[in-house]
Amino acid sequence: MRKMEQKLRAGILGATGMVGQRFISLLENHPWFEVVTVAASERSAGKTYEEAVSDRWKMDTPMPESVKKLVVLNVNEVKKVADTVDLVFSAVDMTKDEIKAIEEEYAKTETPVVSNNSAHRWTPDVPMVVPEINTEHFDVIADQKKRLGTTRGFIAVKPNCSIQSYAPCLAAWKEFGAKEVVATTYQAISGAGKTFKDWPEMVENIIPYIGGEEEKSEQEPLRVLGKVENGEIVKAQLPKITCQCIRVPVFNGHTAAVFINFEKKPTKEQLIEKLVNFKGFPQEAELPSAPKQFIQYLEDDNRPQVKLDVDYERGMGVSIGRLREDTMFDYKFVGLSHNTVRGAAGGAVLCAEALTAKGYIQAK
Numbered sequence: 600m601r602k603m604e605q606k607l608r609a610g611i612l613g614a615t616g617m618v619g620q621r622f623i624s625l626l627e628n629h630p631w632f633e634v635v636t637v638a639a640s641e642r643s644a645g646k647t648y649e650e651a652v653s654d655r656w657k658m659d660t661p662m663p664e665s666v667k668k669l670v671v672l673n674v675n676e677v678k679k680v681a682d683t684v685d686l687v688f689s690a691v692d693m694t695k696d697e698i699k700a701i702e703e704e705y706a707k708t709e710t711p712v713v714s715n716n717s718a719h720r721w722t723p724d725v726p727m728v729v730p731e732i733n734t735e736h737f738d739v740i741a742d743q744k745k746r747l748g749t750t751r752g753f754i755a756v757k758p759n760c761s762i763q764s765y766a767p768c769l770a771a772w773k774e775f776g777a778k779e780v781v782a783t784t785y786q787a788i789s790g791a792g793k794t795f796k797d798w799p800e801m802v803e804n805i806i807p808y809i810g811g812e813e814e815k816s817e818q819e820p821l822r823v824l825g826k827v828e829n830g831e832i833v834k835a836q837l838p839k840i841t842c843q844c845i846r847v848p849v850f851n852g853h854t855a856a857v858f859i860n861f862e863k864k865p866t867k868e869q870l871i872e873k874l875v876n877f878k879g880f881p882q883e884a885e886l887p888s889a890p891k892q893f894i895q896y897l898e899d900d901n902r903p904q905v906k907l908d909v910d911y912e913r914g915m916g917v918s919i920g921r922l923r924e925d926t927m928f929d930y931k932f933v934g935l936s937h938n939t940v941r942g943a944a945g946g947a948v949l950c951a952e953a954l955t956a957k958g959y960i961q962a963k
């Protein structure tokens with residue numbers, strides 16, 4: 600792993616919410632980034648982070664001492680926040696249009712923005728990256744900077760949490776030409792920023808609707824698998840994906856049950872071999888948050904299980920199991936990933952590490 604002479608100063612936008620808290624806990628003792636600024640809505644501004652969050656801390660590790668006394672800044676005071684940092688992680692909770700605008704404002708202060716939000720996921724010159732799959736999409740940053748009129752400020756995003764338990768398989772199996780995918784996701788309540796305490800109706804319940812989620816789950820893998828053409832990302836045409844997204848009474852961990860057809864049907868052994876050997880830039884560059892093994896394949900019929908497997912590779916790995924031939928499709932399988940680590944803050948931190956290692960983010 601590369602050593603940093605001086606850590607980069609990081610700010611967290613939307614620091615008091617569930618994903619903001621996850622950023623803070625993942626960045627505790629991070630070798631490259633140090634959280635120096637926390638920003639949130641006007642309601643929290645002026646309080647210490649500890650006061651602003653008080654009994655709303657939802658992580659299973661204690662609030663890091665290093666952030667407790669930081670005074671929360673107003674996220675709308677863009678220049679004031681940007682002046683204190685080298686990059687920001689964004690988990691702001693606003694309308695899509697407001698997020699689009701404020702993330703661009705931050706980029707225009709020459710501050711790289713690495714965002715967990717969906718607002719810019721389809722902006723043509725904004726890369727949406729799973730670092731094991733498509734860091735070549737960072738190439739569009741040069742065109743984005745021209746559009747924004749910046750020299751170092753830009754926006755990069757990570758995709759939705761729901762796709763992380765099956766999209767990596769599609770990338771690993773690219774040479775077999777996946778052509779049709781039917782997926783059902785079983786999504787944890789932390790994806791909605793909730794605990795069972797603040798969402799008691801989810802106890803022993805299933806809700807078959809998550810607003811906007813099915814479109815994201817069907818379309819976003821295609822952008823991740825797409826290519827860069829003339830400074831823009833052009834999405835892949837295949838596979839066709841149809842998806843149902845269901846909220847289940849689990850705290851952390853999104854599971855997906857997937858059926859798949861290929862152009863060239865591989866053997867089960869070939870599929871497993873591709874999964875377990877799949878790696879990318881994070882593993883080659885030994886990025887600090889990279890899982891050593893991105894995808895594990897579990898042979899037992901009763902795996903992956905949320906309780907046993909959600910924290911695989913500190914929540915940064917993906918667990919696949921139950922791969923078998925199907926009567927209507929070529930194969931079916933089950934995938935699991937940690938929705939607030941790999942699927943949210945952890946995915947964004949890995950993205951920022953890849954951007955730093957490739958020279959897109961430096962000290963101001």
Ligand SMILES: N[C@@H](CC=O)C(=O)O
Binds near residue numbers: 760809943
């Ligand atoms: N929208 C998702 C969160 C993913 O980023 C969910 O509700 O689970």
